[in-house]
Amino acid sequence: MRLLTFTTGPDAPERLGVETDGLVLDLALLAHRAGVQLPHDLMSFIRAGAAAQQTARELLAAAADRPAGAVHRLDGVTLRAPLRPGKIIGVGLNYVEHVEESSRSLDTDKERPSRPVLFSKPATAVTGPGQPILHNADLTTQLDWECELAVVIGRTAFRVSEEEAYDHVFGYGIVNDISARDQRRSGQWFFSKGQDSYAPFGPAVVTADEIPDPMDLGLSLRVNGVTKQKSNTRHMLFPIARLIADISSGVTLEPGDVIATGSPAGVGAGMVPPEFLHPGDTVEATVERIGTLTNPVIDAR
Numbered sequence: 360m361r362l363l364t365f366t367t368g369p370d371a372p373e374r375l376g377v378e379t380d381g382l383v384l385d386l387a388l389l390a391h392r393a394g395v396q397l398p399h400d401l402m403s404f405i406r407a408g409a410a411a412q413q414t415a416r417e418l419l420a421a422a423a424d425r426p427a428g429a430v431h432r433l434d435g436v437t438l439r440a441p442l443r444p445g446k447i448i449g450v451g452l453n454y455v456e457h458v459e460e461s462s463r464s465l466d467t468d469k470e471r472p473s474r475p476v477l478f479s480k481p482a483t484a485v486t487g488p489g490q491p492i493l494h495n496a497d498l499t500t501q502l503d504w505e506c507e508l509a510v511v512i513g514r515t516a517f518r519v520s521e522e523e524a525y526d527h528v529f530g531y532g533i534v535n536d537i538s539a540r541d542q543r544r545s546g547q548w549f550f551s552k553g554q555d556s557y558a559p560f561g562p563a564v565v566t567a568d569e570i571p572d573p574m575d576l577g578l579s580l581r582v583n584g585v586t587k588q589k590s591n592t593r594h595m596l597f598p599i600a601r602l603i604a605d606i607s608s609g610v611t612l613e614p615g616d617v618i619a620t621g622s623p624a625g626v627g628a629g630m631v632p633p634e635f636l637h638p639g640d641t642v643e644a645t646v647e648r649i650g651t652l653t654n655p656v657i658d659a660r
Contacts, residue, residue: 360415361563362401362530364487365436373439375401377419378563381433388429389418401442401564402615405513405529412566440487441532441564442511444617447484448606449536449552450507451476453596453621460629475597475605478548480536480619484558488652492537493556493659494638499539502636502656505622506580506588506644508573509534510599511564516612524603527612530566531573533652534619535559535580535644540628540635559644559654560617570648574598577647578623583640587630590623597621 361378375398376383386404390397395414398404404411452472486492494502513529537557542550570576573592580588597605602618612618627634636642638658645651 360412360419360566360569362404362441362566363563364401364439364441365431366439367431367436373400375399375404376431376436377415378433379419383431383433383436384419384425385429385431386415386418389425390414392426392429393418393421405442405511405614408514438488438562440485440490440560442615443482443485444511444615445482445613446616447480447482447534447558447619448610448616449478449480449548449619450597450602450621451478451548454590454594454623455596456590456594456624460624460626471596475602477606478552480553480558483555484553485560486556486558486654488559488561488654490559490654491556491657492535492559492636492642492654493554494636494656495554495659497660498554499541500635501540501628501633503538503540503627504580504582504587504636504642504644505536505538505626506578506646507534507536507619507622508576508578508592508646509560510573510603510618510620512612512616512618513567513614515614516603516607519604519607521600521604524600525567527603528567528599529614530564531570531646531649532560532564532617533562533644533646533649534617535642535652535654536619536622558619559642559652561652562650565649576649579645580625581643581645582634582636587627587634588623588625590625592620594623595621
């Protein structure tokens with residue numbers, strides 16, 4: 360399922376939908392008309408577990424029973440961030456070529472890390488498809504992009520093995536790991552990566568059953584239509600199962616938590632000369648089988 364959070368108007372509440380064939384189906388409304396219950400939001404849907412997913416699939420299979428008001432054209436709704444995670448765990452230096460470009464342009468270690476390099480973004484950094492990335496020139500002149508596959512946790516994970524890791528995955532989305540490169544503080548990345556709007560997330564969360572091999576997905580990023588990043592998740596240094604096992608060795612992963620699995624080469628700081636985002640730019644992050652997450656950059660002052 361391609362799960363979306365959407366609204367139908369400026370003052371309308373957010374709803375949970377499934378995208379299919381250019382249409383968005385309101386899951387909770389479909390359930391209500393069928394005499395069953397489903398959550399109105401994605402976080403609650405994830406927490407409801409396998410039973411909720413099975414109910415949703417049964418409703419979607421009843422193709423002839425789609426009452427008015429439960430079906431919308433995709434181009435007639437406004438997409439929001441799929442959910443607001445409890446935790447966003449970022450992974451740094453997780454692609455070989457990005458390790459090299461970072462050591463050259465960002466003064467990081469030129470040697471490949473022996474364990475995943477982890478950092479966090481607050482939930483307040485999340486913004487949705489079409490929503491602006493805020494450029495505050497009082498805080499940064501080096502606003503940068505990073506297209507990343509997002510892993511959405513579906514079941515609580517603590518001290519799980521790599522073999523068990525995928526049992527705890529709900530699905531996948533896209534995170535654009537926006538960074539103010541000139542706001543790293545004594546090697547700490549929180550303010551550099553955690554400011555409001557620095558975690559565009561979306562456009563959908565695709566359930567794990569529809570992506571049988573997340574370690575072989577093309578990903579790319581464009582700024583104003585020009586390709587800056589192009590790679591594949593198979594080039595990760597630490598694959599998804601290793602990331603989940605490593606993080607959960609000491610941190611409990613909960614339903615709805617998001618792991619941003621790292622960026623390939625092609626970030627602005629690594630360009631010669633460096634390139635950064637400015638108000639008026641448009642950033643498009645694409646991951647195969649998930650879609651494209653598009654965000655404008657605006658002046659936040």
